[in-house]
């Protein structure tokens with residue numbers, strides 16, 4: 728739907744093409760404007776008021792380009808539909824690189840992409856091993872001694888259950904976690920690039936050093952992230 732050119736409704740300019748668009752949209756939204764004829768009469772204004780009340784917008788009977796009623800009516804602000812169920816299933820370590828990036832918090836994603844670019848320029852072959860992973864996989868890693876926590880920043884999700892990882896594990900695909908990863912300087916380079924992106928790096932942790940791990944926020948925010956994930 729193209730934007731309206733001028734205001735429509737009570738004391739609006741009511742250009743015929745704009746009124747036609749508004750009437751069609753009102754009708755599609757279940758607010759009957761009467762005949763869709765491009766003429767803004769009492770029925771059209773009443774339908775605008777009905778739509779505004781239902782949308783909790785000030786019911787002045789007027790729609791202006793770019794303002795709340797138009798945005799709501801034309802669906803400009805409608806959020807993108809959630810991915811269909813099953814989209815996020817399967818072994819998240821085997822997802823495509825693109826999908827691993829998509830499983831990350833929107834603030835983490837561009838930082839990881841910048842890190843990957845920087846590491847490639849440094850002649851490494853970086854690969855995201857995990858973005859998001861399920862709580863079940865996390866528990867396996869915990870039981871195997873490969874993680875210190877039963878809930879990690881990798882497990883963060885949106886309230887609708889879609890992935891929203893606050894962490895990523897990045898390896899050089901030639902070395903993975905072998906001694907060559909350290910010998911090649913990859914872990915050190917990873918830590919440097921993480922810091923350039925203001926990320927926290929697991930290689931800095933005392934005791935259990937999680938070399939491949941970067942995360943968006945500090946460890947003391949884990950409880951908050953868990954709560955906001957509804958987990």
Ligand SMILES: [Zn+2]
Nearest residue numbers: 894895896940
């Ligand atoms: Zn990790």
